[in-house]
Amino acid sequence: MSRLSQERKMAASTWLVRAAFLRSRGKLSHLRTLPNAFKALRLSSSSSDAGAGRHQDKPRYPGISNSYFTEKLEFDDPDDGEAIPVYRVMDRNGKVFDEAHDPKLSKETLQDMYKKMTLLNTMDRILYESQRQGRISFYMTNYGEEGTHFGSAAGLLPEDVVLGQYREAGVLLWRGFTLDQCMNQCYANQFDLGKGRQMPVHYGSKDLNFVTISSTLATQMPQASGYGYALKRAGTGNCVICYFGEGAASEGDAHAAFNFAATLDAPVIFFCRNNGYAISTPTSDQYRGDGIAGRGRGYGMKAIRVDGNDVFAVYNVTKAAREIAVNQSKPVMVEAMTYRIGHHSTSDDSSVYRSLKEVNYWDKEDHPIGRLRQYMESKNWWDNELEEEWKRDARQQVMAAFAKAEKALKPPVKDMFTDVYDTLPSRLEKQYHECVDHIAKYPHEYPTELYAQDK
Amino acid sequence: MNLFQSLTNAMDTILDSDPTAGKDRVFNTPLSEQGIVGFGIGMAAAGATAIAEIQFADYIFPAFDQLVNEGAKFRYRSGNLFNCGSLTVRTPCGAVGHGAHYHSQSVESFFAHVPGLKVVIPRGPIQAKGLFLSSVRDKNPVIFLEPKILYRQAVEEVPVRDYEIPLSEAEILEEGSDVTVVGWGTQVHVLRDVCKMAKDQLGVSCELIDLQTILPWDEDTIIKSVMKTGRLLIAHEAPITGGFAAEISSTVQEHCFLALEAPIQRVCGWDTPFPHIFEPFYLPDKWRCFEAMKKLTSY
């Protein structure tokens, strides 16, 4: 009899089983597949324990529903047991482990995905450089996290709503946001959908169901719970995906978001991009316990950890999470493990807090784009020739959009005053007139030639 | 030293004056402003000197509750049994040219409305160190706002020795007889230019005052000056409505009604969020202040 089945037999209470089981998990690595069996055990405790008299005496406290009494003084120890595993489909060289898990996306879909991933990469390089040259004010690259963006975006419906943090440009590209739209925003020109009011990378698109980014961390998270709740009530059959970093997950808003979504059964996928750093703060200073996925249980939420550099794994997980969110009206926690290869932003120099060697490992040995490419090459869906051709094409597209956006005028000064409210209050209207009268009086002191005329 | 180095030097002064060495004195925290400030209040209540840092003043609002309902009232509500007076919260504030909504705001007036807090803002390296050392040693929680555009702008001969500049005392930078000009932080530098323009182009003599401490503020120095000049111009980057200039204006009007020669002028940010690409039109720059100066002197 295996150790495990012995333990099952002697289960006087699931608590004891759990403790013993957890103690044994470290030693018995072949038990990896057992968490589900273990969960089943735990759930059936009430009936299987019926024979043991004293366990019929169930706690009646209103604050718990599924517990039992024990006479053993034992703390729940986070160091017992295994961490939540990292689900993957491919190895680091793009080889699929189990055919059944290959999402079997078509050649066309994957070529499209690969092209958009590399297009994002090209755009990142050019915009990062342009900030260095003082042509735009700020930029944040997405290097290394492309797998999390495209895998998750492809696993959703276009009508599912995105509330993001800021490093999710790939999600927008997948939905059809154009290079022109990105560039217009980064240049804060008159075609920027956000009317030039926010820093670069603060994209938003009503048409693409992508709520405009705000710099303030984690504020979108409880909003995602509310948005999801309203979607559920509207009965559209859609969910919300809320992206956030493992750093943002420390904010008070993150806690509120999880707890609200769980208690109010909101169809929200909480998608954490765990890229190892919050600017300079490593995860070791950010949290204890089993990462972000480990928190799911505490909130009463299903949770999964996924290899974020494996675009197929992210795709499968997002699709499955979407099913739970929409069909069961429940939030789901997804923790995608990845690595931020670029600096945090153009205001950061990451060599101060991490080694080039560390960065190079992820850039060279475990890159989401590289993995996808190897998979595609193995199917003869991509080769060097296509790569070269596409590289040139992508660069041209980016440069063309870049030049166009740079040339465009900035929005009219009036746009500074509109949208503070739905209509312009009279006090603000007076301020607007004071502003334009002043500019007219001092025409040489203001760069009005760069701005479109007020209508 | 520039302002940034001056503050680092002041931090060293504080750390050197505490004999307990160790890595656990200066540390990263998880990313949570309410956590950072609440933790700081707790440490201060336990008697430790706590210096909490919020990355940008725009991100202090998750800690608003801890500051307004807790830090500010810790002493009062306990009948002075407990206090968190050894807490200082540092945070960079103000416009930088490209900060947009969330890396530009001036937050002083939110906290100026909270009895129990002190709010301090230096205009340059020398003041930064002296005011910071006073803030840390002050027996009340202090919010120390650092105009970030000044971090690396000017270099001054900052004394390496330990020195303090008293809180709640405004500083008269230039004496004058026609117009009192009040500002703080970055705006002091704008106003210095305006005073010069007023002198050169209008023949007007300005008295320039740096308020330095927003709460509790030095009304006596301002009132005394306006009694002499009869005219007052106040400028700040924060939106005009409910900004701290309103408080100064109202107080001065109460005390100097008969001495006033012209309506008090406030030149401030417009009543909009801080806008990215419109920053040149948003700020109370020297041209807008000069225009107000003309109005004041031709009334």
Ligand SMILES: Cc1ncc(C[n+]2csc(CCOP(=O)(O)OP(=O)(O)O)c2C)c(N)n1
């Ligand atoms: C409320 C708030 N506090 C601080 C900041 C400054 N800030 C911007 S990004 C960032 C790090 C976020 O890290 P993480 O959530 O892990 O996301 P990543 O940048 O790694 O994608 C910080 C501290 C902010 N934007 N908002």
